[in-house]
Amino acid sequence: MSGERLRIVRGREWARPVRPARREVLSALPDPEQGRPPLLFVPGFGHGAWAFAEHWLEHTASRGFPAYALSLRGHGGSEPAPEASLRAYAHDVVQVAAELPRQAVLVGHGAGALVVAHALARYPARAGVLVAPVFGGWGTLGAALRRNPVGTLPAFWGGRLRLNQRQLFSPELPGTVARAHLARLGRAGRRAQWRLLFPGALEPAVGRPPVLVLGSPDDRVVPAAALTRTARRYGSAPLLFPGMGHDLMLDARWQEPVDAILDWLVKEPAPAVVPV
Numbered sequence: 001m002s003g004e005r006l007r008i009v010r011g012r013e014w015a016r017p018v019r020p021a022r023r024e025v026l027s028a029l030p031d032p033e034q035g036r037p038p039l040l041f042v043p044g045f046g047h048g049a050w051a052f053a054e055h056w057l058e059h060t061a062s063r064g065f066p067a068y069a070l071s072l073r074g075h076g077g078s079e080p081a082p083e084a085s086l087r088a089y090a091h092d093v094v095q096v097a098a099e100l101p102r103q104a105v106l107v108g109h110g111a112g113a114l115v116v117a118h119a120l121a122r123y124p125a126r127a128g129v130l131v132a133p134v135f136g137g138w139g140t141l142g143a144a145l146r147r148n149p150v151g152t153l154p155a156f157w158g159g160r161l162r163l164n165q166r167q168l169f170s171p172e173l174p175g176t177v178a179r180a181h182l183a184r185l186g187r188a189g190r191r192a193q194w195r196l197l198f199p200g201a202l203e204p205a206v207g208r209p210p211v212l213v214l215g216s217p218d219d220r221v222v223p224a225a226a227l228t229r230t231a232r233r234y235g236s237a238p239l240l241f242p243g244m245g246h247d248l249m250l251d252a253r254w255q256e257p258v259d260a261i262l263d264w265l266v267k268e269p270a271p272a273v274v275p276v
Contacts, residue, residue: 037065
């Protein structure tokens with residue numbers, strides 16, 4: 001049995017399996033089918049699959065890629081789960097990815113990028129994409145406290161993390177649209193939020209798939225230094241979109257980053273498939 005396989009099959013998963021949960025998955029499929037790898041979009045904490053259904057799903061399908069968006073348990077239209085853990089979120093991603101017709105590209109946004117990073121250690125993805133990744137730690141949380149103390153402090157005691165309009169969107173997005181998006185935000189599980197304080201070490205990705213990191217130097221959630229640090233972890237530099245907010249998939253110039261992701265996938269060679 002290979003070392004890659006040993007990292008997928010873990011004693012803890014067998015001894016203490018994650019409780020099943022009903023998961024919302026939205027999709028948009030190309031017509032005709034072109035045999036390209038499916039993309040599974042994973043939203044950040046407080047967001048649901050709706051955040052990608054707004055623009056990115058249909059646009060991805062229009063370029064020939066099957067597109068799916070998952071609401072993590074406790075988010076969007078998925079089953080309520082106030083005590084969900086980061087491990088449970090990663091389990092959701094792996095389970096949905098394993099049900100797709102072909103080896104998937106995992107795309108995580110915000111704290112959903114941290115979930116995807118954990119899922120990559122359990123699922124042999126075609127590639128990984130980390131959009132404005134929130135990997136936690138005191139640097140990122142310190143920046144959030146400085147910019148939005150009222151919305152950030154409650155999360156330290158298990159309360160809801162509330163991001164504001166200036167943190168998520170650029171001034172280019174009309175205020176009425178931004179407020180409508182804000183009204184749809186929910187909350188993550190307390191245990192998962194606390195993991196942002198102490199994120200711990202990440203295991204290597206199964207099969208060492210290519211990983212793209214992208215974000216904005218004007219993001220008011222993820223400091224530029226944190227974006228660069230995450231990209232270096234995967235041996236690259238971040239792809240930057242100046243003038244955009246944290247929620248790149250909902251901001252005024254939403255098409256630029258998703259086109260960059262799809263262009264990269266067209267050029268990037270596929271890794272070897274690891275049997276599971």
